[in-house]
């Protein structure tokens with residue numbers, strides 16, 4: 001159904017000349033009059049992720065929060081149901097900060113309730129304009145899954161004090177130092193993660209200024225008595241406090257704004273986008289909202305900056321509701337298996353190869369796509385952290401014609417400034433489904449999957465083998481090299497689950513043979529795995 005909806009919406013947007021939203025704004029009563037009609041809204045897609053402070057008692061707090069909104073050209077912000085938005089968009093996160101069209105239809109009102117609206121589709125306007133109405137994105141771009149971020153990405157840190165809190169936890173020099181190019185500092189880290197494709201040159205920290213209001217103005221109670229931070233007020237007042245002295249428009253607009261607050265927010269640190277006009281530039285600014293526990297450690301701050309660059313969470317495949325249990329990835333478990341720094345606390349690990357590719361940082365020469373139906377291949381894969389590699393660093397196992405489900409293969413090693421405390425040297429496999437809240441789940445051979453993915457089952461090593469549930473793909477780890485592994489890959493569709501050397505059949509049941517392109521149930525393991533009992 002999704003392609004049909006997309007085509008219909010694309011046609012509607014083009015036929016209306018993108019005027020639907022503007023026209024409705026011109027008649028104030030039109031919203032009410034149109035309540036029972038399909039509606040088309042146009043604007044920028046604003047996304048933000050909230051991350052609960054680790055160790056917070058689970059007294060009804062969601063571990064993670066996610067907000068989606070559409071911001072039109074007049075700055076009017078319309079919240080979108082995030083579950084609906086994920087379902088309605090082919091790849092919601094690929095639309096982060098971009099101009100989109102959202103079509104909604106009314107659903108039957110309950111007897112006493114307000115009529116509500118269902119999101120039918122969310123499509124990028126820039127794609128429609130650039131491809132003259134073609135309804136499908138090129139496969140390569142769909143697999144890349146987002147906007148490429150390269151070059152200078154300057155940030156500003158704004159240090160804001162609640163008017164009723166005097167504490168200044170860190171100095172301006174500390175925050176300026178976070179942007180440094182030495183090991184353990186943000187410019188160094190993001191250059192390393194991006195293979196030198198971005199840097200943070202020109203990033204600047206601006207020292208403590210008071211907000212006009214006390215914390216209670218920005219952090220209120222929701223209906224359940226839990227703290228609720230008004231990200232809009234925090235952003236508006238903090239940027240306004242520095243606006244006379246900060247040129248947000250430098251270099252065509254800074255990439256992002258790290259907001260540092262001298263008190264707790266709502267128990268969460270936040271990262272994502274904020275669509276607004278600063279110094280005459282209207283765009284969605286990469287933004288983070290940090291309480292002291294976040295800015296005291298480079299790992300959580302980098303996690304929020306990752307969201308602000310447009311990255312969703314990574315996850316393991318244990319099926320629980322916790323997206324913070326993959327310690328191979330700063331966008332999941334930022335804290336465990338990290339390297340510690342005397343000044344900047346827990347340092348960030350790298351991000352998975354899916355996320356790197358999302359931001360356009362894996363060049364074509366380092367990628368290998370293997371399609372279902374292809375024959376056998378032997379591929380040497382270097383660790384994902386190696387800059388200037390001459391070998392492949394990302395393998396994508398792809399079903400032809402399917403863009404919303406595929407597998408990625410990468411190598412991780414316990415080495416370097418940020419990855420030295422990883423759980424091991426291993427091949428790591430992710431299953432990607434673009435429509436789920438955390439698209440990339442690391443695959444675990446253990447059944448049930450470990451609660452935290454730093455277990456042997458999540459690491460494929462020499463002599464071990466993985467087979468997809470539909471037996472389309474099988475990967476054998478043949479040997480180890482200085483910087484990675486040699487893999488035997490078969491995409492023939494005839495992969496067999498091997499017996500153990502002693503003749504005992506592997507207990508590798510396909511729990512759910514997900515159909516290519518289908519909507520597999522989210523909380524099952526759509527793959528079969530064979531790991532021999534003894535390693536060579």
Ligand SMILES: [Zn+2]
Pocket residue numbers: 049050051303307313
């Ligand atoms: Zn997060």
